[in-house]
Amino acid sequence: MADKLTWKDMQVGNIVTEAGSASFRRTGDWRTERPILDKEKCIKCALCWIYCPDAAIKPSEGGYYEADLYYCKGCGICARICPAEAIMMMEEEEK
Amino acid sequence: MSRRVALEASHAAAEAARMADVDVISAYPITPQTHIPERLAEMVADGELNAAYIPVESEHSALSACLGAAAVGARTFTATAGQGLELMHEVVYVASSMRYPIVMTVCNRALSAPLSVWGDHSDAMAVRDIGWIQVFCQNNQEAFDLTLWAFRVGEDPKVLLPVMIHIDGFHLSHVTEPVILPEQEEVDRFLPRFHYPFALDPNRPMTHGAFGPPEIYSEAKLAQEVAFRNSKAVILQGWREFGDIFGLYYHPVEEYRTENAETLFLTMGSFTETAKIVIDARRGKGEAIGLISLRLWRPFPFEEFRRIVKDAKILIVFDRCISPGMGGPVFSEVRSALYDEEPRPKVVGLIGGLGGRDMSEKDFDYVISRGGEIAEKGSEKMLETVGIRGEMVGIGE
Amino acid sequence: MEEKFVRFGKNLVTTDEYLAAGHSFCIGCGEVLALRLACKALGKKVIIANATGCIEICTSPLPVTSWQVPWIHTLFENTAAEISGVEAGLKILMEKGRIPERDIKCVAIGGDGATSDIGLQALSGAFERNHNFLYLCFDNEAYMNTGIQRSSATPYGASTTTAPAGKFSIGQVTRKKNMVAIAAAHNIPYVATACPSYRFDLMKKVRKGAGIKGPAYVHILSPCPTGWRYGSNLTIEIGQLAVQTGIFPLYEIENGRYRLNADPPKLKPIGEYLKLQGRYRHLTGEQVQIIQEMVNGDYAALKEKVAAFPI
Numbered sequence: 001m002a003d004k005l006t007w008k009d010m011q012v013g014n015i016v017t018e019a020g021s022a023s024f025r026r027t028g029d030w031r032t033e034r035p036i037l038d039k040e041k042c043i044k045c046a047l048c049w050i051y052c053p054d055a056a057i058k059p060s061e062g063g064y065y066e067a068d069l070y071y072c073k074g075c076g077i078c079a080r081i082c083p084a085e086a087i088m089m090m091e092e093e094e095k
Numbered sequence: 096m097s098r099r100v101a102l103e104a105s106h107a108a109a110e111a112a113r114m115a116d117v118d119v120i121s122a123y124p125i126t127p128q129t130h131i132p133e134r135l136a137e138m139v140a141d142g143e144l145n146a147a148y149i150p151v152e153s154e155h156s157a158l159s160a161c162l163g164a165a166a167v168g169a170r171t172f173t174a175t176a177g178q179g180l181e182l183m184h185e186v187v188y189v190a191s192s193m194r195y196p197i198v199m200t201v202c203n204r205a206l207s208a209p210l211s212v213w214g215d216h217s218d219a220m221a222v223r224d225i226g227w228i229q230v231f232c233q234n235n236q237e238a239f240d241l242t243l244w245a246f247r248v249g250e251d252p253k254v255l256l257p258v259m260i261h262i263d264g265f266h267l268s269h270v271t272e273p274v275i276l277p278e279q280e281e282v283d284r285f286l287p288r289f290h291y292p293f294a295l296d297p298n299r300p301m302t303h304g305a306f307g308p309p310e311i312y313s314e315a316k317l318a319q320e321v322a323f324r325n326s327k328a329v330i331l332q333g334w335r336e337f338g339d340i341f342g343l344y345y346h347p348v349e350e351y352r353t354e355n356a357e358t359l360f361l362t363m364g365s366f367t368e369t370a371k372i373v374i375d376a377r378r379g380k381g382e383a384i385g386l387i388s389l390r391l392w393r394p395f396p397f398e399e400f401r402r403i404v405k406d407a408k409i410l411i412v413f414d415r416c417i418s419p420g421m422g423g424p425v426f427s428e429v430r431s432a433l434y435d436e437e438p439r440p441k442v443v444g445l446i447g448g449l450g451g452r453d454m455s456e457k458d459f460d461y462v463i464s465r466g467g468e469i470a471e472k473g474s475e476k477m478l479e480t481v482g483i484r485g486e487m488v489g490i491g492e
Numbered sequence: 493m494e495e496k497f498v499r500f501g502k503n504l505v506t507t508d509e510y511l512a513a514g515h516s517f518c519i520g521c522g523e524v525l526a527l528r529l530a531c532k533a534l535g536k537k538v539i540i541a542n543a544t545g546c547i548e549i550c551t552s553p554l555p556v557t558s559w560q561v562p563w564i565h566t567l568f569e570n571t572a573a574e575i576s577g578v579e580a581g582l583k584i585l586m587e588k589g590r591i592p593e594r595d596i597k598c599v600a601i602g603g604d605g606a607t608s609d610i611g612l613q614a615l616s617g618a619f620e621r622n623h624n625f626l627y628l629c630f631d632n633e634a635y636m637n638t639g640i641q642r643s644s645a646t647p648y649g650a651s652t653t654t655a656p657a658g659k660f661s662i663g664q665v666t667r668k669k670n671m672v673a674i675a676a677a678h679n680i681p682y683v684a685t686a687c688p689s690y691r692f693d694l695m696k697k698v699r700k701g702a703g704i705k706g707p708a709y710v711h712i713l714s715p716c717p718t719g720w721r722y723g724s725n726l727t728i729e730i731g732q733l734a735v736q737t738g739i740f741p742l743y744e745i746e747n748g749r750y751r752l753n754a755d756p757p758k759l760k761p762i763g764e765y766l767k768l769q770g771r772y773r774h775l776t777g778e779q780v781q782i783i784q785e786m787v788n789g790d791y792a793a794l795k796e797k798v799a800a801f802p803i
Contacts, residue, residue, distance in 0.1 A: 013194035020512035075520035076725030152617030156573035163577025
């Protein structure tokens with residue numbers, strides 16, 4: 001995206017006027033493992049939500065908290081700290 | 096009613112900042128600039144100026160605080176000299192590339208080592224490439240006038256660039272001269288309020304200072320250079336508007352008795368006025384000699400400069416610092432600016448006035464004579480100097 | 493109203509995110525977690541000045557930004573000076589009626605390098621001038637963004653690339669510079685330590701610091717999987733162990749008065765914390781013991797300071 005811009009496209013002082021414009025970046029591509037939620041075990045405590053460094057876990061239907069795979073980098077913090085052991089890290093398959 | 100008062104250039108600059116109703120002053124004292132932050136502090140303490148005065152703990156922080164203040168839309172002013180300008184060296188590049196219209200007075204001071212608090216142009220020549228609009232003042236009136244003009248031009252929405260005003264350390268900063276101060280009403284007519292379109296504001300969150308990966312840095316730099324070159328139009332407009340209101344018209348290159356001049360002498364800063372006396376004397380004896388003074392230093396006034404010198408046979412450039420291994424910096428630039436011109440004068444350069452060494456009329460007389468000799472017969476010296484003890488023949492290559 | 497918050501017992505934590513996802517922090521990064529929590533505590537009415545470092549690089553790659561609050565980065569060592577200008581500028585512009593008067597908190601963010609090394613002078617100046625700002629130091633204990641070079645915040649015995657453990661070296665031979673004490677020595681109203689593993693404590697302290705009319709400093713331990721060399725999923729645990737072993741105690745200094753927020757009756761042995769991190773793996777049992785004694789000594793000294801102010 002950056003390599004299509006000409007000098008004319010640069011904003012004065014290179015100021016970025018659109019807040020949060022980096023959100024198009026699919027950091028989910030970094031992943032080698034993904035979190036899988038077992039809703040039977042989940043106690044909806046939201047610890048995974050608050051401890052996700054990437055804010056990739058989001059409130060989902062039914063009061064659960066699930067990973068947005070667009071962003072989730074697969075760090076495994078959620079699985080590690082879940083008090084109900086409801087999250088398991090599963091290896092991404094070769095594509 | 097405008098008033099004629101006796102002011103040091105330092106105090107003239109401070110007075111201009113006051114009349115411009117500057118919002119934030121962030122400065123660190125350093126000889127010979129000290130009278131500027133002192134005078135401004137007095138003004139704030141006595142309620143003559145309603146500004147935030149930040150007594151920072153170093154020059155690096157002085158200019159850094161200016162960046163923050165400008166980023167929220169404040170009219171910002173600072174001043175420094177010599178080592179102080181060096182200490183803020185990395186910050187000056189940021190001010191211009193982030194397009195913050197800060198105004199700074201520099202009381203030109205020689206760079207260490209050895210330590211020198213006295214004047215020369217080595218601090219100015221060390222910042223040629225920083226992307227600030229830069230002017231040199233010849234006298235205290237200019238120290239006042241060009242400060243007002245600097246806010247007008249730097250803050251113009253088509254420009255948004257910082258401006259540096261060079262005044263000779265001690266020779267101007269500490270010398271009292273008559274200065275004509277305008278009415279506040281005239282200043283208010285000349286200088287619109289600063290409106291910064293990208294001010295940091297929670298209602299419109301923006302990011303200032305994102306980093307530039309290789310895919311984009313070049314384009315960013317080109318955009319900056321285009322904006323810098325384009326500022327020339329507003330620089331000239333600013334001087335026109337200044338003349339229309341205050342009656343004094345400034346130009347990028349000042350000409351003094353250049354009509355039919357065969358020899359031209361180029362100086363910058365306050366020594367110009369001493370040199371003018373020598374020009375008068377020589378003209379009195381029938382010599383076809385004139386003087387030009389670069390008032391606008393950056394962006395370099397190529398057009399005006401080339402036009403003015405084209406008919407001269409000899410151009411003698413006087414530098415007040417040495418660019419090590421290279422010679423006189425202004426001399427080098429001026430010669431380069433004329434390289435493609437046809438016809439062009441023969442350009443020669445001499446160096447003097449370092450570290451506070453004064454230049455008398457006799458010294459300028461020597462420079463002009465010697466310049467003529469070099470133009471005719473060349474030079475065997477490693478460096479052509481004036482007023483510096485010790486032989487220069489047989490040194491170097 | 494309920495949808496905008498997540499309920500943790502009595503605490504409501506906003507679901508607003510002030511840093512957009514899609515940023516390029518390492519997986520499992522403790523620093524961005526701490527930043528995320530701090531931003532939730534700060535809200536929208538802020539202007540953030542950010543030093544060069546992990547946070548700055550991972551959030552602001554031209555031509556886009558992760559930031560959803562006003563944000564400025566200029567250089568590495570001048571953040572405190574920069575925020576001084578922002579603060580003074582806002583104040584005078586409001587006073588002169590140029591901009592509408594409202595509450596905008598000035599916040600400066602820097603890593604340990606920007607804070608206790610290259611930016612220490614500017615920070616000291618900003619404290620001394622009594623600007624109204626909150627300074628958050630995100631301490632991952634080295635210059636992590638440029639590849640794990642040592643800083644004055646690197647703890648004794650840790651290996652970094654410019655003070656590596658080797659045949660003739662234990663790694664860092666000096667003790668961690670006490671930035672918290674340096675901040676407190678400026679007699680500013682509020683100084684605190686925090687750790688993202690203790691999420692509510694961190695958010696409370698950031699909020700408290702933001703509410704101070706004057707300088708406030710919060711020093712936040714930021715566990716770093718890349719630089720401390722541990723598996724990315726251990727960030728929360730490692731932060732907990734840092735507190736539970738006493739090597740990074742949680743405390744506040746309010747107008748010079750020390751208060752310990754968590755005082756475990758028995759500190760866990762420091763080995764439990766060190767053994768999880770590759771940057772300490774070269775340590776011998778003896779060296780671990782030396783570190784244990786250092787921790788014991790520092791903790792005892794802290795407790796003395798706390799005891800001087802009985803509740």
